[in-house]
Amino acid sequence: MKKALLLMIIILSLSSCSTNEGEREIELLGEWKLIEMYSDPGDGSGTFNPVESNKRIEFKSNGEYVSNGTLCHLSMESNQTSSGMYSNSEKTISPSNCGLQNDLTFEINNSYLIINHFCIEGCGEKYMKID
Numbered sequence: 001m002k003k004a005l006l007l008m009i010i011i012l013s014l015s016s017c018s019t020n021e022g023e024r025e026i027e028l029l030g031e032w033k034l035i036e037m038y039s040d041p042g043d044g045s046g047t048f049n050p051v052e053s054n055k056r057i058e059f060k061s062n063g064e065y066v067s068n069g070t071l072c073h074l075s076m077e078s079n080q081t082s083s084g085m086y087s088n089s090e091k092t093i094s095p096s097n098c099g100l101q102n103d104l105t106f107e108i109n110n111s112y113l114i115i116n117h118f119c120i121e122g123c124g125e126k127y128m129k130i131d
């Protein structure tokens with residue numbers, strides 16, 4: 001009886017590990033375009049707002065990224081080449097030549113790349129993947 005119960009539990013747990021057919025995980029590798037910026041006035045009411053920008057970031061398979069804008073601070077400008085390293089497993093970005101004490105963090109949420117900057121009030125950038 002115990003063996004049958006254990007076998008049933010194993011079968012049920014394995015069958016519940018399927019993914020939804022309609023959902024697919026968005027891969028970080030490739031090029032992303034800045035579409036929105038987030039800022040908060042300090043009271044938690046901040047939101048992402050659309051921006052007109054040509055800022056792009058490309059994540060390469062060797063752990064490097066390049067961008068036509070800085071990641072050293074919150075900016076939608078696309079007039080300065082920057083680069084650095086990233087870790088997909090740790091969800092961190094390490095810009096070169098910024099003097100930042102800590103790495104930036106990122107997440108992929110609803111097919112968008114969100115890069116979190118260091119701000120007391122909260123701020124960040126939202127990117128859309130370019131095919």
